[in-house]
Amino acid sequence: MALRYAILGLLLDRPSSGYDLTGRFEDVIGAYAWDAKHSQIYPELRRLDLEGLVEVVDRGARGRVTYRCTKEGLAALRAWLMAAPASTGGVKNEHALRLFLLPALEPDDALEVLRQTEAGAVAQVEHLEAEFAALQERTGSASGGPLGITAQFGILSFRATAQWARWARDHVGGEVVLGGDVEARGDGDPGGDGDPADIANAGRSADPGSTAG
Amino acid sequence: MALRYAILGLLLDRPSSGYDLTGRFEDVIGAYAWDAKHSQIYPELRRLDLEGLVEVVDRGARGRVTYRCTKEGLAALRAWLMAAPASTGGVKNEHALRLFLLPALEPDDALEVLRQTEAGAVAQVEHLEAEFAALQERTGSASGGPLGITAQFGILSFRATAQWARWARDHVGGEVVLGGDVEARGDGDPGGDGDPADIANAGRSADPGSTAG
DNA sequence: CATCCCATGTAATATGTTACATGATTAC
DNA sequence: GTAATCATGTAACATATTACATGGGATG
Numbered sequence: 152m153a154l155r156y157a158i159l160g161l162l163l164d165r166p167s168s169g170y171d172l173t174g175r176f177e178d179v180i181g182a183y184a185w186d187a188k189h190s191q192i193y194p195e196l197r198r199l200d201l202e203g204l205v206e207v208v209d210r211g212a213r214g215r216v217t218y219r220c221t222k223e224g225l226a227a228l229r230a231w232l233m234a235a236p237a238s239t240g241g242v243k244n245e246h247a248l249r250l251f252l253l254p255a256l257e258p259d260d261a262l263e264v265l266r267q268t269e270a271g272a273v274a275q276v277e278h279l280e281a282e283f284a285a286l287q288e289r290t291g292s293a294s295g296g297p298l299g300i301t302a303q304f305g306i307l308s309f310r311a312t313a314q315w316a317r318w319a320r321d322h323v324g325g326e327v328v329l330g331g332d333v334e335a336r337g338d339g340d341p342g343g344d345g346d347p348a349d350i351a352n353a354g355r356s357a358d359p360g361s362t363a364g
Numbered sequence: 365m366a367l368r369y370a371i372l373g374l375l376l377d378r379p380s381s382g383y384d385l386t387g388r389f390e391d392v393i394g395a396y397a398w399d400a401k402h403s404q405i406y407p408e409l410r411r412l413d414l415e416g417l418v419e420v421v422d423r424g425a426r427g428r429v430t431y432r433c434t435k436e437g438l439a440a441l442r443a444w445l446m447a448a449p450a451s452t453g454g455v456k457n458e459h460a461l462r463l464f465l466l467p468a469l470e471p472d473d474a475l476e477v478l479r480q481t482e483a484g485a486v487a488q489v490e491h492l493e494a495e496f497a498a499l500q501e502r503t504g505s506a507s508g509g510p511l512g513i514t515a516q517f518g519i520l521s522f523r524a525t526a527q528w529a530r531w532a533r534d535h536v537g538g539e540v541v542l543g544g545d546v547e548a549r550g551d552g553d554p555g556g557d558g559d560p561a562d563i564a565n566a567g568r569s570a571d572p573g574s575t576a577g
Numbered sequence: 578c579a580t581c582c583c584a585t586g587t588a589a590t591a592t593g594t595t596a597c598a599t600g601a602t603t604a605c
Numbered sequence: 606g607t608a609a610t611c612a613t614g615t616a617a618c619a620t621a622t623t624a625c626a627t628g629g630g631a632t633g
Contacts, residue, residue, distance in 0.1 A: 153458050154592080160465040163540060170612050184460035191593060193613060213601045213612050220542055228468050232477065235462070243456035243621090245366050247397035249448070250517050252373040254510025255441050264445065294535040297467025304463050304528050311524035315517050322507040327376060329433055367620080383584050404621060406585060426584050426629045456593090 152231070155195055157185045159204065159228045162220040164298055166208050169193045170215065179282060179298070182275060183305045199224065250315075254323065261323040269316035275309040365444070368408055370398045372417065372441045375433040377511055379421050382406045383428065392495065392511070395488060396518045412437065463528075467536065474536040482529035488522040 161167060161175050173189040181187070196218055199205040204224035209217035220228075250268065253261050283295050283302040290296035295303075374380060374388050386402040394400070409431055412418040417437035422430035433441075463481065466474050496508050496515040503509035508516075 152591095153456075153461055156465060157461055160468060163468055163542065168612075173612095180461070180464055181455065183455055184457055184464045186454050186456065186593095188594065189613075190595080190615075194615090211612095212603095215612060222542065225468060225540065225542060228465060229470075229473070232462060232465055232469055233473060241456070241458050241622090242394065242396055242399050243366075243454070244397055245454050247517070247521075248366055248370055248373075248393070249445060251393055251397045251514045252369060252441060252445055254513060255373060255376055255438060256445055257442075260442070260446060297540075300467060300532050300535050301464045303531065304460065304525075307524040307528045308460075308521060311520040312517075315520045318516065319513050322513050327438065327510075329376065329435065329438060365619095381584075386584095399621095401622065402585075403587075403623080407587090424584095425631095428584060454594090 153185060154187055154191060155199060155204070156228050156231050157187065158192065158195060158199065159220050159224050162205060162218060163225065163228075164296075166217050166219040168211075168215050168217050169196050171217075172196075180301070182279075183308055184301075250312075253319075255327055256323075257327075258324045262320060265316045265320050265323065269313050272309040272313035272316065276306055276313065279305045279309070366398060367400055367404060368412060368417070369441050369444050370400065371405065371408060371412065372433050372437050375418060375431060376438065376441075379430050379432040381424075381428050381430050382409055384430075385409075392518075393514070396521055463525075466532075468540055469536075470540075471537045475533060478529045478533050478536065482526050485522040485526040485529065489519055489526065492518045492522070 157176075157180065158172060161172055161180075167175065169189060169192050172192050173187075176185070176187045176192070196205065196216075200207065200218065204221060204227050205218040206221050207216055208219045209215075211217065249264070253264055256264065279302050283299055283306065286295035286299040286302060287293065290299065292299070294300055370389075370393065371385060374385055374393075380388065382402060382405050385405050386400075389398070389400045389405075409418065409429075413420065413431065415436075417434060417440050418431040419434050420429055421432045422428075424430065462477070466477055469477065492515050496512055496519065499508035499512040499515060500506065503512065505512065507513055
């Protein structure tokens with residue numbers, strides 16, 4: 152049920168065709184929130200249309216059909232947002248999973264992946280910052296409007312990833328022990344030092360919520 | 365194909381039964397990396413066993429079967445980690461999606477959800493910090509060993525979420541305009557001020573990667 | 578000896594991906 | 606006029622969730 156609400160949300164910002172939406176999933180929210188392919192988007196748009204949650208506002212060249220979110224669609228979206236439990240369940244993030252699995256690699260390989268991770272996260276930050284700047288211009292608002300607020304979430308998330316990757320570089324290492332026996336287990340102390348909590352707390356001294364508003 | 369590697373990764377840390385793994389998905393990585401239910405885990409374990417990537421190390425009471433990752437399993441995991449593109453594609457994060465959709469709510473409701481978001485993220489941070497402390501004790505290592513490094517990723521991610529939620533509180537608002545017409549669009553300037561980049565940069569002055577190592 | 582939790586299994590359904598497929602328009 | 610890209614559609618397959626189902630062992 153999440154896909155339809157992702158679509159409604161994108162349409163709220165701007166009427167779009169299935170083709171447009173496919174691109175917007177790829178460019179914006181696909182990287183950190185929800186991804187979808189055109190083969191899922193087109194049928195869902197037709198269903199939403201039948202249910203009156205979206206409506207056709209334009210039929211252009213090449214069979215292009217532009218949809219807009221109706222007020223019923225907005226109501227449905229709001230109902231879902233308020234009703235669904237604010238659980239973190241159902242996460243499927245292959246990127247994060249790979250980071251989770253990283254200690255299984257030998258140190259050299261792990262370091263290489265960490266380097267790529269950091270570079271990728273930095274690239275995402277730059278991409279989203281460009282999106283954000285474009286949104287500021289388009290909306291004439293410093294916060295970039297609704298999508299700008301969202302883009303900031305992506306930016307902060309990827310920054311956290313980059314930050315973690317830098318920290319993790321100093322802590323990978325040690326032997327992988329296959330979980331050892333059922334009761335007796337090797338520990339493989341990687342000889343890490345430095346308290347990670349220091350890093351985790353680093354961003355808090357200048358509280359953004361109270362200073363930037 | 366991601367599920368099997370998540371399982372192999374968990375087994376690397378410690379031999380487990382399907383039941384154990386179900387709990388570990390819920391408790392640890394399910395919140396930010398990968399989630400799975402027992403109905404998926406049990407069949408996958410049997411498949412992994414047939415392929416020799418895991419092996420049975422114990423059969424306990426009530427039909428309990430404990431598996432361990434074999435060296436073939438470790439090799440397969442490593443191959444996957446090194447081979448798969450380090451893409452960010454295929455994310456399915458309902459939590460993040462909900463944040464993305466938040467601007468569709470009226471300000472009061474959005475603020476309420478943001479409050480819950482922040483509280484939830486803080487709770488996750490505390491939960492993971494407890495996990496981390498337990499890992500430090502269990503591994504006798506300051507970095508908490510492989511799983512500790514992972515836990516830090518979760519901690520930093522959820523901290524970023526909490527940070528964002530505080531910042532976003534000051535920027536939600538304005539009318540939702542259903543995307544306006546196809547060409548003429550309302551803008552709904554939310555009157556935000558303060559540059560979000562300030563917040564995004566907040567954690568960087570004390571570079572964790574260089575000071576903590 | 579009943580009740581609760583441990584521990585696994587499976588069937589039905591829903592969701593998502595890959596691959597295949599078609600035609601229209603634009604740019605050259 | 607032909608190549609590239611826009612734009613949609615669908616079938617086959619893979620993955621994931623929900624619900625139903627069973628029985629063992631511990632606790633009182």
